[in-house]
Amino acid sequence: MPAAAAEGARSARIRARLEELGLSLPAVAAPVAAYVPAVASGRHVHTSGQLPFVDGALPTTGKVGAEVTPERAAELAAVCCLNALAAVEALVGDLDRVTGVVKVTGYVASAAHFTAQPAVINGASELLGAVFGAAGTHARAAVGVAVLPLDAPVELDLLVELDEAIERDGVAAPSA
Amino acid sequence: MPAAAAEGARSARIRARLEELGLSLPAVAAPVAAYVPAVASGRHVHTSGQLPFVDGALPTTGKVGAEVTPERAAELAAVCCLNALAAVEALVGDLDRVTGVVKVTGYVASAAHFTAQPAVINGASELLGAVFGAAGTHARAAVGVAVLPLDAPVELDLLVELDEAIERDGVAAPSA
Amino acid sequence: MPAAAAEGARSARIRARLEELGLSLPAVAAPVAAYVPAVASGRHVHTSGQLPFVDGALPTTGKVGAEVTPERAAELAAVCCLNALAAVEALVGDLDRVTGVVKVTGYVASAAHFTAQPAVINGASELLGAVFGAAGTHARAAVGVAVLPLDAPVELDLLVELDEAIERDGVAAPSA
Numbered sequence: 001m002p003a004a005a006a007e008g009a010r011s012a013r014i015r016a017r018l019e020e021l022g023l024s025l026p027a028v029a030a031p032v033a034a035y036v037p038a039v040a041s042g043r044h045v046h047t048s049g050q051l052p053f054v055d056g057a058l059p060t061t062g063k064v065g066a067e068v069t070p071e072r073a074a075e076l077a078a079v080c081c082l083n084a085l086a087a088v089e090a091l092v093g094d095l096d097r098v099t100g101v102v103k104v105t106g107y108v109a110s111a112a113h114f115t116a117q118p119a120v121i122n123g124a125s126e127l128l129g130a131v132f133g134a135a136g137t138h139a140r141a142a143v144g145v146a147v148l149p150l151d152a153p154v155e156l157d158l159l160v161e162l163d164e165a166i167e168r169d170g171v172a173a174p175s176a
Numbered sequence: 177m178p179a180a181a182a183e184g185a186r187s188a189r190i191r192a193r194l195e196e197l198g199l200s201l202p203a204v205a206a207p208v209a210a211y212v213p214a215v216a217s218g219r220h221v222h223t224s225g226q227l228p229f230v231d232g233a234l235p236t237t238g239k240v241g242a243e244v245t246p247e248r249a250a251e252l253a254a255v256c257c258l259n260a261l262a263a264v265e266a267l268v269g270d271l272d273r274v275t276g277v278v279k280v281t282g283y284v285a286s287a288a289h290f291t292a293q294p295a296v297i298n299g300a301s302e303l304l305g306a307v308f309g310a311a312g313t314h315a316r317a318a319v320g321v322a323v324l325p326l327d328a329p330v331e332l333d334l335l336v337e338l339d340e341a342i343e344r345d346g347v348a349a350p351s352a
Numbered sequence: 353m354p355a356a357a358a359e360g361a362r363s364a365r366i367r368a369r370l371e372e373l374g375l376s377l378p379a380v381a382a383p384v385a386a387y388v389p390a391v392a393s394g395r396h397v398h399t400s401g402q403l404p405f406v407d408g409a410l411p412t413t414g415k416v417g418a419e420v421t422p423e424r425a426a427e428l429a430a431v432c433c434l435n436a437l438a439a440v441e442a443l444v445g446d447l448d449r450v451t452g453v454v455k456v457t458g459y460v461a462s463a464a465h466f467t468a469q470p471a472v473i474n475g476a477s478e479l480l481g482a483v484f485g486a487a488g489t490h491a492r493a494a495v496g497v498a499v500l501p502l503d504a505p506v507e508l509d510l511l512v513e514l515d516e517a518i519e520r521d522g523v524a525a526p527s528a
Contacts, residue, residue: 034301035316041278041337042219043394049317100520102393107319115503125386135520140387141401141509143459144499147320151291157317161393161520168276168311168337210477211492217454217513218395225493283495323496327467333493344452344487344513 014095014131021130025086026054037087040166044102045091046159050083051152052076061151065114068153074123077106080156081124085131088160101128101138103159109152110144117142124156190271193307201262202230213263216342220278221267222335226259227328228252237327241290244329250299253282256332257300261307264336277304277314279335285328286320293318300332366447369483377438378406389439392518396454397443398511402435403504404428413503417466420505426475429458432508433476437483440512453480453490455511461504462496469494476508 018024028037038047052058064073081104089095106121108114121142128136148155194200204213214223228234240249257280265271282297284290297318304312324331370376380389390399404410416425433456441447458473460466473494480488500507 034298034305035280036313037315039276039278039313039315041276041335046279046315046335048315049319100391100393102391103398104387105317107317109320110499112499115499115501117499117501122386129386137388137391139389139391139398139400139509141457141459141507142501143401143497143507144461144501145319146322146498147286147288147291147293149291149293149318149320155317155319157315159393159398210474210481211456211490213491215452215454215489215491217452217511222455222491222511224491225495281493283493285496321495322498323462323464323467323469325467325469325494325496331493331495333491 012094012096014098017131023082023131025089026083028083028086028090038091040091040162041168042165043162044159045088045162045166047084047087047157049107049155049157050080050087051149051155052079053083054079058150058152060153062153063109063111063114064120064153065111070114070116070119073108073120073153076154077121077123077156078127080154081127081158084156084158088158092162092166097163098132098135098160099163100135100161101132101158102161104128104138104140105157106140106142107145107148107155108142109146109148109154114144117144120154121156188270188272190274190307197306199258199307201265202259204259204262204266214267216267216338216344218341219338220335221264221338221342223260223263223333225283225331225333226256226263227325227331228255229259230255234326234328236329238329239285239287239290240296240329241287246290246292246295249284249296249329252330253297253299253332254303256330257303257334260332260334264334268338268342273339274308274311274336275339276311276337277308277334278337280304280314280316281333282316282318283321283324283331284318285322285324285330290320293320296330297332364446364448366450366483373482375434375483377441378435380435380438380442390443392443392514393520394517395514396511397440397514397518399436399439399509401459401507401509402432402439403501403507404431405435406431410502410504412505414505415461415463415466416472416505417463422466422468422471425460425472425505428506429473429475429508430479432506433479433510436508436510440510444514444518449514450484450487450512451515452487452513453484453510454513456480456490456492457509458492458494459497459500459507460494461498461500461506466496469496472506473508
């Protein structure tokens with residue numbers, strides 16, 4: 001099959017780029033609840049809202065602008081983003097299949113007077129640019145919310161476009 | 177037409193499953209404002225954010241973790257989800273056409289220290305699993321927000337995938 | 353090519369409608385951060401979350417229900433919506449290509465007891481109806497959040513459907 005042949009010929013380009021950047025994809029975090037980390041529909045993958053888990057724990061909790069600095073929160077947004085990419089890879093098998101990042105929605109648990117949510121979510125946006133180049137260009141919403149699950153400072157989900165459609169059956173893979 | 181024939185042959189499988197679960201779909205709540213409960217685009221249906229209306233009224237209001245317990249809020253998330261499914265059915269005519277739930281976005285009006293939003297939205301996720309089985313598996317974002325319309329404790333929207341594309345004209349149906 | 357021919361034949365219907373309504377599309381606001389105002393994927397355009405910038409500045413800041421009245425906030429939601437339409441036009445070249453508005457997500461920076469978020473986002477929904485007629489009918493989520501970027505009272509993003517798919521390359525256009 002042409003698709004399979006193309007897959008065989010793929011270099012692990014994005015994997016190599018991640019290594020160049022000194023980054024590695026984490027194991028996919030088990031969802032906190034009854035859902036899966038990512039679902040494909042046609043040529044798109046929607047990830048679940050990702051918390052900045054590192055080795056299964058939140059390294060930092062609290063509100064940005066109070067207990068958490070914007071700089072630290074931007075690092076955590078990058079961690080959320082890596083977790084989201086790991087969820088995409090676990091579902092589709094190879095991040096080289098991502099032809100474009102479409103949308104990032106970033107929620108920042110914010111102290112009452114903190115209004116620099118875009119700077120926080122830049123931690124994710126810049127990572128996507130570094131990893132995917134032009135294909136990492138995305139639309140984005142960044143909002144400040146009262147409180148996030150487990151008192152996480154940031155939560156973020158991704159919508160990405162694939163080179164070709166995936167059957168819905170692919171959904172079962174990450175939870176099986 | 178094959179599509180019409182297939183439609184004729186359909187058993188109301190999901191309707192029957194809802195009955196088995198002791199559930200019934202409510203009448204579609206009139207939107208609080210100038211929009212419609214659900215819109216189709218290609219093979220997807222996007223619902224509006226659903227409040228936990230029962231017979232046109234909110235049975236419970238307030239913030240989760242303060243006036244509203246997480247357990248009660250999970251029940252309300254299930255009500256939001258039923259309302260969303262009712263909106264989908266009103267648009268597409270038959271929930272058996274849903275080949276997969278793609279994404280759930282759940283907003284929980286949260287007291288300042290309440291961080292168990294995932295447990296609340298589980299009320300919806302578990303309902304989707306019970307109704308649709310594997311096709312109910314979805315990606316999800318659950319966030320805590322300051323306040324929701326009419327002081328509702330929960331708001332939730334769905335993105336679902338259909339067996340085949342619907343013409344945009346279908347949009348007019350639920351509001352006509 | 354038929355597509356090009358069709359494009360040549362297009363009257364600037366939506367442009368004319370905007371003029372009739374006394375509205376004009378603003379210059380596309382530069383994103384506050386590392387992303388672009390709108391991205392196409394297949395037949396859909398996703399806009400970034402739009403703030404109510406007018407000539408590059410926020411005319412009003414603060415929380416709705418406190419410093420900002422709901423009426424003023426509804427006007428600002430309409431400004432967000434115009435900015436989103438400008439982002440779509442800058443990407444696709446002609447708003448007549450929009451065959452339908454699919455989804456509006458509206459975030460309202462809300463005082464603790466303000467629960468009329470739908471009335472605020474109506475400012476955008478009614479504008480879409482006035483501009484696009486039936487094609488402006490959309491699904492919508494309106495939520496109250498703690499605080500928004502730059503202390504904006506409203507943020508809003510759009511998902512719209514196009515007459516035909518756009519190549520991902522189109523993405524580069526607005527940022528080049």
